[in-house]
Amino acid sequence: MTVNQLKQFITRLFIFKEPPPKEDFILHGAVGIRSIVPQRREEEKGKKKKRLKKKPLPIARASSPAKGGAATDDPGEADPEGQDGQNGKNRPDRPYTDMLVSPELEVNKERIKQIYSLPKNKDIILREFVIQLDRPVKAFAAYIEGISDRGTINENILRPLMSVCKPEMQSGSVNLAEYLKDSVIYGNQVDLHEKYKDIIPLVNYGCTVLFIDSAPAALVVETKGWDHRSIGKPETEQVIRGPHEAFNETLRSNTGLLRKAIRNTDLITEFIKIGTRNQTDVALMYLENVANPKLVAEVKRRISSISTDYVGETGILEQFIEDHPLMPLPQVLATERPDRTASFIMDGKVAILLDGNPNVLIVPADLFSLLHSPEDYYLRLPYGNLVRLMRVIAVFISLITPAFYVSIAIFHQEMIPTDLILAIAAGRETVPFPTIVEVFFMEFAFEMIREAGVRVPGVIGNTLGIVGALILGQAAVQAGIVSPILIIVVALTGLASFAIPNYSMSFAFRGVRFVFTALAAAFGFPGITAGLFVLLSGITAMKSFGVPFMVPIGPRTRSGPDIVMRGPVWSMEERPDFLDTQERRRQPQISRGWVKKKAQEPNGGGRNQ
């Protein structure tokens, strides 16, 4: 071994050297990024000062609309350039942005092929045919297989165009497209478009575009048609009494369900597109003469300000528009029930529907509406209130039962009756772990059973629940790992958490109870109080779309008898004050006309009063 070889050997021992690539595939993009990054940083440094000068957008819905069109009635139209720029609609990855429909058919065909990467992309169908006029005119239709209805295309577009023969119609002018639109094509929605940027999103959403030789505009026919789930039962908001319809994944079905429920001309459905690449449709539904226009403007402002690639679920949209992303409690109410959504819209709230989602977001949300269930109103007053009372108790049980158990077992044994403390002590005699370890172990096991039950297929899920809950619990007790009373505590807590009607809320309380348990293990009852105090302070500091989360009690606002408990439906005369609706009154002071009638009668009315 020469000296050089020895030096190389020693060097190799101490200095790391990237091994030569053995894979066939090398991600060139990543290498490219590395070389670009320093250059970008330089550029960003230059821009940084300018960015810092920009003032952050105000969150207020009462703010002045002057700056950036922030609070205008229609943000989509208020600042189309700025917004498009933000959302990337004019980015160079869209080569068709500035293209116009050419009068030459071949040019259009080439453009379509280019835009959709034909013939590589097999979803796009180009159908060439000849329109039978005094002089046959060449044309082609383009649509996406799978989201367009073949029957509609065959029967309403191709058949009339290929069989029509109107010698009086002169071909070769722009009027040809107009004529076909007005007199030949049977489609229920047909539009003429000259710009590709208007045509392509429609084709992407199931429409068929029709290019005609020598016509400088294309016809776009509505032919949407894809396989979808029919309207089914609600999965997470089931009721015994009340409608059993739920939203599905089709936006138009969902808007239709709401329109069916609210047969009112003031029910407005506005559409906003979000997502740079996907352009998902978001529908806002509200009652124009009831909902606060500032609230509607704020909802539109928040949604249209979202600048991202793709928003595929209402859960993601919710995270984009909520006020306090780090707080455990949700600030937007998600529901899958049309009846519930309709009732919120009637109250003056705004419903946000996202295409492809069976959940509708309701804003603004308050704590109490998140704890209500639609069945509370459908049941008679005493039953409805009984259910609500049980739910309130369930909230406290799910929050503090394990913490209470830990406090009592560790710090406040004296407050338990002697017989009970002896029973607990006997149960814990064989348990080798401290109480807090035991509680965390069982709570974690319970959460694991719940999570596993959701993830595994339905049939196994039920079995898993039984195996987890019964056998594991029993075995853990017999093995002396946990005490029997803790099984009761954990089961009670789990049961209570499932009694909370809102899914997100249930999650929030389940998560917070771990903090409470830890506080109880450290400080006993004062620790629990500390947790409750911080939780309530946090909740009272929260807002949902400008409305304090604890209304109508923190801050105190005027409200009907529907907070924790509810009054009779006929006494709920006014809409909630905090919504600041245009029409405050929901029903007259005496909404039961028959009572009024009887009262006015000179004889016999008194008995019924």
Add this chain to the structure above:
Amino acid sequence: MEVVAINRQDRILKLGYSEAVAIAMVYIGAKVFLGYPRFLVEMGLNAAWLVVIIGAGVSMLFWLVVVSLLSRFPGKSILSISMIVLGPVLGLIVNLTVLFYLIASSSNLLRLFSDSIIITALPEAPISSLVLLFGVIMLLAAYLGLEALSRNAYISLPFVTAGVLAVLFSLYPFWETKNLLPLLGPGPLDVMINGFLNCSAFGEVMVLGILAPYFSFDKKMLRNIGIFSITLVGFGFLAITLVYLMVLPVPAALEHLAPFYQLSRSIFWGRYYQRLESVFILFWTYTAFLRLSLGLLVVALASKDIFRLPYYRPLLPALIIIFYSLALTPDNLVTAIAIEKDRLLYSWVITLLLPAVLTLIAVLRKKEEKGG
């Protein structure tokens, strides 16, 4: 309800009258869970309840004077008014004295509440751990702001009141009205003098004057709120003192460090329910968290006002360290109780007399501002 303005730091906060009453009640009333009832018995013996009534009446009179000062300067806090009336130098000295009093009183309360928890619930816990727990919670709550705390106070006050009433009425079998005799306790003169000094207990109503810029209502409403708060808290003190005297004879009543806890210990609901005092700990510790957080926040807002700072939040970490240090400064609980006793005897000079003097000077110097 009109929702306005919303920028986290810059917004103009406006509280309603319910929240204002809740703040004042918690600020004044929280000490009843410490040694205050015992202190009342020390001052008035069997006539401790009369001491409460006289003290409440005197503080109301002072409050009326203070409101007349606040009315002369609409939208201004009592600290800002002091600067206007006394000038920048003297005003600053007076304001710093008030600030020192606010810090000292709240940090001593922090010590007392921590010690009360040790006495009642966690005998093994080191005092520093409890002061730390309170400190962290105070910091979090004060950071969330006056709006959150005032709403929290408003929402939780009915539950705390229900807890207090539950304790008082659960002791009904032990009420011994004969313990209230002799009616005038140590004699009318002593009762009158001690009753007057007891106005210090209600002097904390001055917090409404410090927070005046944050209220949405006019000065007439502020006057009513002050009187309403003093009356309600006065009734609370009266009820607890009466029950305390009726349940425990005067010699025994003078011994307990935490009279309310002693009352809850005396509850007997049968053999199955025993030692219920732990449950009632939840109510009074909640009030303690509220009072101490409000104490920190008021100090922060007062500092912001005095030093004309744009924000109060950056002050909180520094203030909480001061609170923590001052709370642990007294050698032991007895020293802390002695400080609190002095505060209860003489704090009226700062909280009530000083604003009254300010009013007098403002009238003499014809200082007044229009609008607001």
